[in-house]
Amino acid sequence: MREHCATSTAAPLRVAVIIGSTREGRLGESVGRWFVERAAKRDExxxxxxxxxxxxxxxxxxxLPTGPIAEFTAEVDRAEAFVVVTPEYNRSFPASLKQAVDFAYDEWHTKPVAFVSYGHGSGGLYAVEGLRTVFxxxxxxxxxxxxxxxxxDCGDDVLDVGAAAEEHRDRAASVLLDQLGWWGLALREARAARPYIC
Structure with missing residues (x-):
């Protein structure tokens, strides 16, 4: 397994993990918790x-923005990188996620976005492809x-998988975090060096 990036003296990268589903009985909370447990092992x-x-x-x-809209937008503004946890509903991502994403605009600029997706058959990849266009x-x-x-591939619990599948997920999460850290720091430095023109 690849080792993640070498330690740095830079300030920790502020990463917001966005759980995109609001549906009752959703799996997003469990998937998000699983991902955060792995990401939390990284001091950077x-x-x-x-x-x-x-x-x-x-x-x-x-x-005019309501209190919750302003609170969400402030979270986006504060973060330097994002991991979006999304299900796939009817070959797309949930309306709740699109609504929230649209509440912010400038706050998203020049920051990296990674995806943790889930769904039947496709594993949520149709949702991710739609989100790539939006972002x-x-x-x-x-x-x-x-x-x-x-x-x-899961049992009654979304995290109930065999050892091989669990290892595959862990490896995928590690690569995602390596890349997110690289892009997050590179774009932080770029924003500090010169203003972004859009």
């Missing part, structure tokens, strides 16, 4: 969990590598 990362189910967003887009419009850098969980 400062993690925060942004669970969309905890925000009382309005049904209609208001003229490209927001001037982010989306990572090539991610974690994809095929729910057909």
């Amino acid at each position: 990362l400062e993690l925060s969990v942004v669970d969309l189910a905890e925000f009382d967003f309005p049904a209609r887009y208001p003229d 490209t419009e927001l001037h982010t850098v989306t990572l090539r590598n991610g974690v994809s969980i095929n729910l057909f």
Whole structure:
């Protein structure tokens, strides 16, 4: 297994793990917890969990930001990198995630976005491909590598898989974190060196 990047004297990279589903009975919370447990082993990362189910967003887009919208936007602004945990619903990502993403704009710019997806058969990759288009419009850098969980491989619990599948997931998470750290620090330095033009 590859070792993650060498230690750095840089300040920890602020990573927001966004749990994108708000559906009752969702698996996103379990998947997000699994990922955060692995990411938390890295001292070079400062993690925060942004669970969309905890925000009382309005049904209609208001003229002025509500408290929850302002709170979410502040989380996006504070973060230097993102991991989006998304299910796949009908070959796409949930409406709750699109709604939240659209509440911010400048706050996303020039930051890396990685994906942890889950779904039946495709492992959520259709959702990820849709999200790549959205995040490209927001001037982010989306990572090539991610974690994809095929729910057909799971038992009653999404984390109930055999040793080989668990090792594969762990390795995928490690590569994702390596790449997220590299891009996060590179883009932090770029933002400090010169203003971004969009």
